[in-house]
Amino acid sequence: MKIAIGADHAGFELKELISQIVEDAGYEVIDMGTGSSCSVDYPDYAEAVAQAVSDEKAERGILICGTGIGMSIVANKFKNVRAALCNDLFTAKMSRLHNDANILCMGARVIGKGLAIEIVKTWLSTPFEAERHLKRVEKINIIERKVINK
Template sequence: MRVAIGSDHAGFPLKEKIKEFLISKGHTVLDFGTQSQESTDYPIFAREVSLAVQRGEAERGILVCGTGIGMCIVANKFKGVRAALCLNEYMARMSRLHNDANVLCLGDRVIGEELALSIVDVWLSTPFEGGRHERRVHLIKNIEEELC
């Protein structure tokens, strides 16, 4: 799977660990930065990852900042992006099963590395359930069409 990944300075250490994990699992990683812990602005990286998902350059995206909140807010501004802030494996599973989330947002300062990698693994391996949830995702798309 092609996975776009990005972080700000606060999420940089975890982004690097996730990138290593993804590569070890055979995924192709598109790294949109940042490349250090020097202070930077999270919307820059959320934009690039969201655009990659929106354009189909990546099948999924992962964004990391201090809490994951800012990244999630920005990512959800993009038509076709369904970003989910997940703090545990259950949220990751449900974001895929019921919401067909295509961008995962994580907070380096609120979850540990081991949990983060477990969340990523569950999120990438869980399919969209479809069925009644397909109708709801379609309603989201209709709202996007109306408002965007």
């Protein structure tokens, strides 16, 4: 599975750590930047990762900024993207089980490195529990198509 990973300057250090964890777990990492802790604009990196997921160049994505909020706002503008901001293990698990989230957003200034690693491991290992939730995700897709086609 290909995982696109991106971060702004606030998330750079955590992105580097998470990229290695993801790679060590057997996933192919597509590093979308940033390449340093120099100040950059988070929308650029959220766009790159969300576009990769939307275009099916990556099955999933991980975005990291200071809070994760900005990244999630940008990512959710893209077709077929369901980005979830997760600051704990429960939301990481539920975002996959119930919402089939395909982009994980995290805040490097909100959670510590240890928790971030556990969130990523949980999120990557949790499958979508289709059953009754498939209908709800399909409704999200219908709404998305209506909005995009306006």
